[in-house]
Amino acid sequence: MTHGADRAAYERALTGSSRLFAVWPGEWSSHLFVIDDLDEYAKAHGIKHDEVRTGLKEHVHDVRWEETSYGNDNPRSPYLSIDVSLDCGCTIHDLRTFAAQMEAQRGWDVATSVGWGSSGGPEGTKYGMRVRRKSLTG
Numbered sequence: 001m002t003h004g005a006d007r008a009a010y011e012r013a014l015t016g017s018s019r020l021f022a023v024w025p026g027e028w029s030s031h032l033f034v035i036d037d038l039d040e041y042a043k044a045h046g047i048k049h050d051e052v053r054t055g056l057k058e059h060v061h062d063v064r065w066e067e068t069s070y071g072n073d074n075p076r077s078p079y080l081s082i083d084v085s086l087d088c089g090c091t092i093h094d095l096r097t098f099a100a101q102m103e104a105q106r107g108w109d110v111a112t113s114v115g116w117g118s119s120g121g122p123e124g125t126k127y128g129m130r131v132r133r134k135s136l137t138g
């Protein structure tokens, strides 16, 4: 028996070669639960893409971006503040997921440890984020 919430455990459970359990430590005894909803388990641990939670479809996004008029005062900063618009209809609820998708799709290096935000306007929602300058090629 192994423990941990990784992809390998999920895949073993999917193929039926092992089962996933959750242990709930109690005062007198520990309760053992069998995880029977693998789909929910995978989404909760970020193993499986969750479109509802992240607001993001698993596709190549139709992205427009522009430098913001603020936050780019330091030309030597490795990061650039940009406004991102998604023409494909996706919304960003989870920046980490979006960052991973953009890294795969365009090679962007999105800063996920700093604040980000969204603003609505006549042209739709814009998402402000910081992206490493050199990675912004397209």
Ligand SMILES: [Zn+2]
Residues within 6 Å of the ligand: 056, 057, 059, 060, 061, 062, 086, 088, 089, 090
């Ligand atoms: Zn999209």
